[in-house]
Amino acid sequence: MSEPVLLALRGASFAYEDGPAVLSGLDFEAREGRALALLGRNGSGKTTLMRLLSGGLRPREGQLAVEGSPVTYDRKGLTRLRTTVQLVVQDPDDQLFAASVSQDVSFGPLNLGLPDAEVRARVDEALAALDITALADRPTHLLSYGQRKRTAIAGAVAMRPRVLILDEPTAGLDPDGQERLLGTLGALRDGGTTVMMATHDVDLALRWADDAALLTPAGVRAGPAPTMLARTDLLGEAGLRLPWGVAASQLLRSHGLLEDSAPGPRTAEQLAAHVAAPTAAGSATTDGRRP
Ligand SMILES: Nc1ncnc2c1ncn2[C@@H]1O[C@H](COP(=O)(O)OP(=O)(O)OP(=O)(O)O)[C@@H](O)[C@H]1O
Structure with a gap:
């Protein structure tokens, strides 16, 4: 695990309005070009952590840094962060809103003010990567759940992020759909993208991930997936089994x-x-x- 640290949270604490602390004093790193599985029990804060890493939430204490530079939460800083980190939320219906698949996937690149030819190239590339080129003109409201998931991921891929974060991307997919998606995410990782996913599936994490981060009450415990996922003690703390x-x-x-x-x-x-x-x-x- 000697790849450089791309994204790091240091000493991060977070609580929702009027709520107890969800995360406190948390340290977390994502390294360049690694496949990382984030695991932890329901309510442990995986989604919260991913939203902190992608700038959707701001830590109350501590700091988020990209390649060692602290993130600023003004418009410019957040735009810069979103060209580096993209989050795909768990429910695709929270992400899709345009009339057709290609319109939805083009939304992010258009918002960056890129020239039309560049937007088209990115959309074509993202649709091909997710194997949904044939769906380009399909109205989003007519898509199946698996197709909506792939469209939501394509929208993030079209931003060409260096870190792609996915909240339970395989949930609700059939076994074939899961395998195809893992293959796609593996190919993105092989192309140099850091790919991080939250999952409750320890078998999938062991098969797919280079590294595993376990969210325990004592904080994040991270390391090579085969090592971390053989630690009965840590798995127990994270509410998981071997x-x-x-x-x-x-x-x-x-x-x-x-x-x-x-x-x-x-x-x-x-x-x-x-x-x-x-x-x-x-x-x-x-x-x-x-x-
Ligand atoms: N918008 C919100 N407002 C208030 N509390 C919230 C909000 N979102 C999450 N929480 C609380 O924060 C804690 C962590 O939630 P989070 O969704 O990050 O956990 P998780 O590990 O992703 O859970 P799961 O595995 O069930 O998806 C929970 O106690 C949850 O109730």
Whole structure:
């Protein structure tokens, strides 16, 4: 995890009007080009944290910084932040409002005052990335839920953010839709975008994320996903359980069916490979990926 820190919250505290503190003294970092899963129990503050990171909320104490420069909350500072960080909210109906898919996706780039040709290029690129080019002229009110989700994400992608933050993007999608979306987000990450998602799905987080951040009552605990998602103590604090592959490996180990050195599997295929060839598994990298 040696990539430079792109976005950082330091000592951040936040409470909604007349409410108790949701987050206090919180430190959080997002590094360049990483896939990051944010996990925590219901009401722990994941959405609040993501809104702080994208400038929709302002910390009462502490500071948000992009590449070490503190964010200012005037119009200019927020516009600059929105060209760096884009948040896709959980419910696409809170984000979509234009009549057609392409109109909706073009809204952000048009708002930046970009030339028409640049706006068109960004919209085409975002529609292609989300595999919804065929829906460009479709009225948004006629889209299915999964199509609305992809349209909302395309709107954020069209801003070409360096950090794309998504609040439970796979919730409500069928398994095929989830896989396609994870593939799309993986491709964005491979292209250098930092992609962060809040999820309750530990199995998905282990399979997809480079890093995992667990929101616990003591603050954020972050590190490589395979390490963090094998920490029963931290998972318990965050109201989560072990990913099934990690739990299965622990059981197999306790029955002497798996070498202690075999790394925690990220997928069913990796677990099968470790069981079938424990010696070869021992030569895999420590994050469970084949070298
Ligand atoms: N607009 C608001 N006004 C007042 N309180 C709020 C508001 N939004 C959230 N809260 C409160 O802040 C706390 C954190 O909520 P938040 O939505 O950030 O949690 P979360 O981890 O995203 O939850 P979930 O997993 O259920 O989506 C909760 O106690 C919630 O009731």
